[in-house]
Amino acid sequence: MAEKVLMKGNEAIAEAAIRAGCRHYFGYPITPQTEVAAYMAKRMPKIGGTFLQAESEISAINMVYGVAGTGKRVMTSSSSPGISLKQEGISYIAGADLPALIVNVQRGGPGLGGIQPSQSDYFQSTKGGGHGDYRMIVLTPESVQEMADMTALAFELAEKYRMPAMLLADGTMGQMMEPVELPEESNDTVEKPWAVTGTEGKREHNIINSLYLKPEELEQKNIERYERYKLIEETEARYESFMMDDAEYCVVAFGIAARVAKNAVVAARKEGVKVGMIRPITVWPFPKAPIAEAADKVRAFISVELSMGQMIEDIRLASECKKPVYLCNRVGGMIPSPEEVYAKIMEVKGGSK
Numbered sequence: 001m002a003e004k005v006l007m008k009g010n011e012a013i014a015e016a017a018i019r020a021g022c023r024h025y026f027g028y029p030i031t032p033q034t035e036v037a038a039y040m041a042k043r044m045p046k047i048g049g050t051f052l053q054a055e056s057e058i059s060a061i062n063m064v065y066g067v068a069g070t071g072k073r074v075m076t077s078s079s080s081p082g083i084s085l086k087q088e089g090i091s092y093i094a095g096a097d098l099p100a101l102i103v104n105v106q107r108g109g110p111g112l113g114g115i116q117p118s119q120s121d122y123f124q125s126t127k128g129g130g131h132g133d134y135r136m137i138v139l140t141p142e143s144v145q146e147m148a149d150m151t152a153l154a155f156e157l158a159e160k161y162r163m164p165a166m167l168l169a170d171g172t173m174g175q176m177m178e179p180v181e182l183p184e185e186s187n188d189t190v191e192k193p194w195a196v197t198g199t200e201g202k203r204e205h206n207i208i209n210s211l212y213l214k215p216e217e218l219e220q221k222n223i224e225r226y227e228r229y230k231l232i233e234e235t236e237a238r239y240e241s242f243m244m245d246d247a248e249y250c251v252v253a254f255g256i257a258a259r260v261a262k263n264a265v266v267a268a269r270k271e272g273v274k275v276g277m278i279r280p281i282t283v284w285p286f287p288k289a290p291i292a293e294a295a296d297k298v299r300a301f302i303s304v305e306l307s308m309g310q311m312i313e314d315i316r317l318a319s320e321c322k323k324p325v326y327l328c329n330r331v332g333g334m335i336p337s338p339e340e341v342y343a344k345i346m347e348v349k350g351g352s353k
Helices: 009-019 034-047 057-068 080-085 087-095 122-126 144-161 171-175 215-235 255-270 288-295 312-319 338-351
Strands: 005-008 024-027 050-053 074-078 100-106 137-139 164-170 177-180 239-242 249-252 275-280 282-284 300-305 325-329
Touching (some): 009 074, 009 100, 009 164, 009 171, 009 177, 024 034, 024 057, 034 050, 034 171, 057 074, 057 080, 057 087, 057 100, 074 080, 080 087, 080 100, 087 164, 100 144, 137 144, 144 164, 144 215, 164 171, 164 255, 171 255, 239 255, 249 288, 249 338, 255 275, 255 300, 255 338, 275 288, 288 300, 288 312, 312 325, 325 338
Parallel strands (some): 024 050, 024 074, 074 100, 100 164, 137 164, 249 275, 249 300
Antiparallel strands (some): 137 282
C-alpha cells in the first residue's frame, strides 16, 4: 500500500497533475486557489516543466490553448472571477476540440463577492459559461484524495474525448488538509495524430481552428461534437449512492455539501427516517439515471447546495418533475451544518404526503 502524505487540497491537485504528466501550467494568483500556482512555481522548473504567471487570466487561458494544440498535457487554475475571465478562451479550446484541464476553486459572488467557499459557479460550468454550443466534463471532488484522483481522471477524459475538463472544487476543499495517497507517475505518451507538432515532411499539416465561414461546415462540426457529448452522457456519468436501497427521501449534494449532508442522512436514519443520498461526482454529465430511478420510489428530493439552488434545475429535469425538489442551502461563504440539513429532512418529511 502506498504511503499517504498530509496535503492541502490545492497542493494535491498540483502534485497529481505533475504525476499525470502535466509539464505546462499557466495561471494568475487569486484566493482561494493560489497554492496551486505557488506549488507549480516551485516544482515545474525542477522537472523541466513550464510555469508562467501570466499578466492576466485571459492571457493564461490562451497560453493553455496554444499548448493544448501541440497535444501536451496543460492546465490552468483560478477561482470564480478569474474563471469568468477565461470563458472566451475555454470556448475557443472547446471549439478547436482540444483537451485541457481547468481548475476552479470556487468563492462567493457575483462580482468580487468574497473569498469564502461557494458552489455558485454551477451554471457557469455545466451550462457552458462562454459563447456557442459546447460542454465541459465537470468533476466535483468531496475530499483531498478525490482532488488528486480526479485531477488525473480529468486529463484522461479530456484527451479521450478531445475537450476541456474542469475540476470544480471550492475554497474549503482547496484549503483543508487530509491524508492523501498520490497517484503513480504516468507519462503523457498517448499518440495524438491531430496535434500541431511539425510535420518533418512526413504527413499533411494539422490545423487547429474554430473558425468555419461556411455555415454548412460549422453546422456539421457542432452536430458531430454533440454526438460525442451524447456518448459521454451515456458512458461517463459518475455518482455515489448512499443508503438509497429503501429510501423514501433523497438528498442530492456534491463536494463539501455532500460531506455535510452524509452526516445528516446518518443522523436521520438513526431516528427511523428512510433517507438516502445521491452524490453527483460528475455534474456534467449529470447522473440522470439514478435520479430518474429514485423519482419512481422516493417522496421528495432535497438539494443541499452552497448556492441559491442552481442544481435544482438538473434534478427536476432528470426526475421529469415527478417529485418535489426542496432546497437546503447557505450562501455568501457559509456552509450548512449537519444539523441544518437534518432539520430540513425532518421538515420535508413532516410536510410530504
